[in-house]
Amino acid sequence: MEEPEITAMKANKDNKEYVLNAVAKQGKILEWASDRLKNDEEVVKKALENDGEAMEFVSDTLKDNKELMLLAIKSAPWTACYASERLKSDKEVILESVKTYGQTLYFASSELRDDFDVVKAAVSNKGIIIKYASFRLRDDAEIAKIAVSQNKEAIHYLSERLKKDEEIKNLVK
Numbered sequence: 001m002e003e004p005e006i007t008a009m010k011a012n013k014d015n016k017e018y019v020l021n022a023v024a025k026q027g028k029i030l031e032w033a034s035d036r037l038k039n040d041e042e043v044v045k046k047a048l049e050n051d052g053e054a055m056e057f058v059s060d061t062l063k064d065n066k067e068l069m070l071l072a073i074k075s076a077p078w079t080a081c082y083a084s085e086r087l088k089s090d091k092e093v094i095l096e097s098v099k100t101y102g103q104t105l106y107f108a109s110s111e112l113r114d115d116f117d118v119v120k121a122a123v124s125n126k127g128i129i130i131k132y133a134s135f136r137l138r139d140d141a142e143i144a145k146i147a148v149s150q151n152k153e154a155i156h157y158l159s160e161r162l163k164k165d166e167e168i169k170n171l172v173k
Contacts, residue, residue, distance in 0.1 A: 026050065027046075110134070
């Protein structure tokens with residue numbers, strides 16, 4: 001049996017006023033809005049203000065809107081995985097996400113996987129995520145120490161040189 005809110009939303013999926021009120025109370029109900037309203041900035045912003053996870057149901061066009069993506073990340077940092085390719089290369093967007101959800105590094109552009117600030121923030125939050133950093137940064141002693149301090153298993157993803165480093169080996173003991 002379908003939830004009454006979902007049934008009502010499906011019946012009113014193209015009624016902007018109805019949808020605005022519904023997503024203000026339950027952001028993820030955006031899933032059942034019309035494609036037109038999933039592409040409406042006002043509706044999407046209202047949904048994301050209620051629940052950043054609603055980003056999953058936003059139109060591809062608005063997944064390229066930096067302001068909306070940052071709004072979603074504020075309450076649901078993992079939603080950066082829905083960002084457009086352009087925003088997956090945007091340092092501000094990715095950095096904001098990795099500060100509290102290091103796994104976002106996996107979705108970041110190759111340029112940002114090679115960005116010291118982004119990788120440092122990501123491994124500070126989730127050390128094992130160093131496996132998605134560039135080879136250059138897997139050979140950076142400062143980042144390696146942070147990653148291994150956060151998660152001893154991170155040592156497996158460091159450069160061969162740093163795996164032999166005494167200071168880093170001591171952090172694993």
